[in-house]
Amino acid sequence: xxxxxxxxxxxxxxxxxxxxxxxxxxxxxxxxxxxxxxxxxxxxxxxxxxxxxxxxxxxxxxxxxxxxxxxxxxxxxxxxxxxxxxxxxxxxxxxxxxxxxxxxx
Numbered sequence: 001x002x003x004x005x006x007x008x009x010x011x012x013x014x015x016x017x018x019x020x021x022x023x024x025x026x027x028x029x030x031x032x033x034x035x036x037x038x039x040x041x042x043x044x045x046x047x048x049x050x051x052x053x054x055x056x057x058x059x060x061x062x063x064x065x066x067x068x069x070x071x072x073x074x075x076x077x078x079x080x081x082x083x084x085x086x087x088x089x090x091x092x093x094x095x096x097x098x099x100x101x102x103x104x105x
Contacts, residue, residue, distance in 0.1 A: 010043065010047060
């Protein structure tokens with residue numbers, strides 16, 4: 001069992017402090033992070049909590065998984081490593097799509 005937990009279904013208004021306080025009910029919280037959208041700066045509705053021991057992490061899963069928090073049902077489970085994804089293609093290159101341009105002069 002790992003001590004890092006995935007927490008999904010968070011209300012968008014949840015702060016990292018509120019997340020830390022919530023999970024402190026299950027034990028000692030080492031860190032609490034909410035994932036933010038890079039473009040909007042708004043919460044993506046999920047985050048990660050690291051507990052100080054495997055036992056506390058298991059207690060947090062049992063205490064909060066499938067439980068309601070501020071009107072939303074939480075999903076709490078052991079965090080998995082991020083899967084490798086192929087690099088995203090950036091279509092902001094400004095090319096003209098392979099077609100000739102009339103602005104050659």
